[in-house]
Amino acid sequence: MPAEQMDDVDTFREAWRRELPKLDTSPMAVLGRINRIAAKTSPAISAVFDRHGLERGEFDVISTLRRSGPPYTLSPTDLYRTLMITSGGLTHRLARLEKAGLIIREPSAADRRSLLVRLTESGSGAVEAAFAEDMALERDILDTLPEDRREALAALLRDLLRAIEAKAG
Numbered sequence: 654m655p656a657e658q659m660d661d662v663d664t665f666r667e668a669w670r671r672e673l674p675k676l677d678t679s680p681m682a683v684l685g686r687i688n689r690i691a692a693k694t695s696p697a698i699s700a701v702f703d704r705h706g707l708e709r710g711e712f713d714v715i716s717t718l719r720r721s722g723p724p725y726t727l728s729p730t731d732l733y734r735t736l737m738i739t740s741g742g743l744t745h746r747l748a749r750l751e752k753a754g755l756i757i758r759e760p761s762a763a764d765r766r767s768l769l770v771r772l773t774e775s776g777s778g779a780v781e782a783a784f785a786e787d788m789a790l791e792r793d794i795l796d797t798l799p800e801d802r803r804e805a806l807a808a809l810l811r812d813l814l815r816a817i818e819a820k821a822g
Contacts, residue, residue: 662686701790705783714746715755715780718772725772755779
């Protein structure tokens with residue numbers, strides 16, 4: 654491949670090919686690129702949330718509540734399972750969000766011993782504004798690819814994610 658068409662992953666694979674010629678580095682062609690794309694885009698995406706006074710994990714909580722539909726209320730268990738985090742990690746996020754007035758924790762009508770997490774109007778406004786800005790940024794990043802290639806890439810990544818999730822059980 655001509656040097657001007659190579660990316661960092663190609664360079665790394667070529668170096669490994671010289672050092673360990675019998676080792677198959679083809680997984681780097683996919684997963685290495687996914688990791689590098691995430692690392693390169695993460696700071697800009699996090700900056701969007703910072704401008705809205707949110708950490709990325711806090712955005713994840715309020716966006717989960719917002720997309721759950723009215724009344725925008727979930728149990729802490731539903732939240733940490735959806736977000737794939739520990740209950741302790743969720744507790745810290747909930748405390749910050751409650752202090753900021755973006756959520757409230759209220760007793761469950763079904764079980765007074767349990768609490769539910771509800772998105773406030775301020776929280777709904779914050780998540781909608783941050784999400785709109787995030788989607789504009791991500792659209793700008795992806796606009797470097799023609800639409801048909803973005804759709805093909807999305808389909809391939811969906812297939813990969815489903816296979817990984819199925820394998821993980």
